[in-house]
Ligand SMILES: Nc1ncnc2c1ncn2[C@@H]1O[C@H](COP(=O)(O)OP(=O)(O)O)[C@@H](O)[C@H]1O
């Protein structure tokens with residue numbers, strides 16, 4: 001006399017091929033799935049486990065787990081949708097359940113077998129989906145750390161190259177600037193000398209930019225107490241040839257009394273980078289306008305620089321302060337990265353907002369100048 005479990009098992013064994021055929025006829029499968037031929041084999045293996053589990057009073061977890069891991073790896077390799085996979089498995093379960101009334105067993109006899117098969121499919125899905133997500137997560141974090149590492153490597157190389165490149169270029173440049181200065185003194189009416197001076201100074205600033213990415217910069221320097229309005233003025237003066245050339249209108253309103261404690265040469269670099277980007281963005285606009293506004297909010301300088309140029313592409317917005325991100329054909333993508341480094345060093349923040357009307361860079365830096373120091377500075 002067969003037990004209900006044995007009866008179910010022999011029914012399933014006898015109808016193994018009908019069952020698999022009607023199951024496979026319904027599954028969702030991508031024609032390009034490299035593992036599509038394995039789906040039927042896996043279905044048959046699952047049926048065999050179902051047959052075994054019908055006869056026994058427990059689920060054979062070891063074999064079930066092995067099959068689940070195998071299948072989940074195939075699903076990952078074929079980049080399959082996990083939803084499709086779960087759907088296909090549950091199709092198999094309902095295919096079996098639909099056959100159960102034909103086994104000639106009473107409801108009471110069927111119930112425990114039914115339950116065992118149900119648990120078997122539940123456990124299978126649990127192992128497979130768990131493994132699928134684990135492996136996928138691991139793969140993703142491996143990829144992320146690879147990207148992070150290559151980023152770090154690039155920055156290290158850039159830093160090392162920068163320091164040697166900066167020193168090799170800076171010394172001859174400094175002496176050329178000095179000689180041009182001598183020429184200007186000796187022959188005050190000499191043509192083109194002003195243009196040469198301005199171009200050489202631009203070159204010096206651009207080279208200094210690289211020095212800021214190279215590591216080990218003199219962090220022990222003393223912070224200076226300086227007026228932000230003067231830095232903005234100097235920067236505009238420095239960029240004057242470019243501003244005139246492009247015919248850009250500048251509206252500048254920076255309260256004269258705002259003072260910062262920090263590194264004026266670095267803050268100047270921030271101003272140059274942001275303004276150069278603005279000027280470059282405006283090059284093809286019919287009406288070109290840059291607005292600079294400087295105020296204080298408590299003990300904090302709030303400086304905003306905006307232009308009416310085309311907006312920053314949406315996909316660049318979240319990464320423009322990252323190194324090597326550039327929307328320009330010949331851009332280095334380190335300008336805004338350097339800005340952020342400098343601002344962070346000054347314990348401040350920098351943000352950007354860009355829409356069809358204008359692009360604005362806004363930064364906040366603690367002034368750190370006590371009112372006594374302010375008085376002292378002004379009186380001297
Ligand atoms: N004012 C601006 N208007 C439009 N796009 C800007 C502006 N400032 C920065 N960007 C975008 O941010 C990118 C990164 O700028 P930056 O770090 O200075 O690198 P680079 O100027 O070498 O491209 C630029 O390539 C540009 O696409």
Ligand SMILES: [Mg+2]
Pocket residue numbers: 273276277335336
């Ligand atoms: Mg730039």
